[in-house]
Amino acid sequence: MRELEKQAIKLHEGWENELVIGVDDTFPFSLLAPLIEAFYQHHSVTRLKFINGVLGGSWDALTQGRADIIVGAMHEPPSSSEFGFSRLGDLEQVFAVAPHHPLAQEEEPLNRRIIKRYRAIVVGDTAQAGASTASQLLDEQEAITVFDFKTKLELQIRQRPWLRLFTTVSGATFSR
Structure with missing residues (x-):
């Protein structure tokens, strides 16, 4: 019962039950491992779900609501969207x-x-x-x-x- 109460409090505070993260196929997933561990140390009630995108498919997943955030997209967001982005590298x-x-x-x-x-x-x-x-x-x-x-x-x-x-x-x- 304690875990259920904890989850209810976190959800009430605005934490999502599930966070869907789109990862472009060119991005080395292993770079996310330490971030996943750190995330779960502080936010154990949110389930992380990773989906794969290739080239424009990463932005497609975000603009169509299949992902909450994307990592490693090869190109800038579609001009028709209002999404921001930060370069991770070359x-x-x-x-x-x-x-x-x-x-x-x-x-x-x-x-x-x-x-x-x-x-x-x-x-x-x-x-x-x-x-x-x-x-x-x-x-x-x-x-x-x-x-x-x-x-x-x-x-x-x-x-x-x-x-x-x-x-x-x-x-x-x-x-x-």
Whole structure:
């Protein structure tokens, strides 16, 4: 009964029963672990629920009410929304192919005409149709579309397509 009373008091004070946090697929979830622990030390009655978004899908979740807050969105909020945002850092991108891929044998720098000959692996945007973020595909380039960046990397290593790979999040600092 004591726990139920505690929960009722917290809810009366304005604490949510559940907080839905959208996390973009490019964001390293492990960076949230210490914040989750710290949150639960002070707010044990609020259940945290994490959902995944890709590219524009993170903002989509927030604007459509499926998330209360989002972390790691790749782009600024949609101009039609009134949401604010803070930059957490920069995400470095590199062009990468498996060592056995024909592009690995080409002379650098690679030009668009050569790259376009090969199928790319891209991550599908989870935003609803019409609101999706532009991909890194070249005009009329063949592609395989997958559902997250982990799968993209796994497939790129096993197959021969190329991908644009996110390597680091620089400047990301967190405090409670």
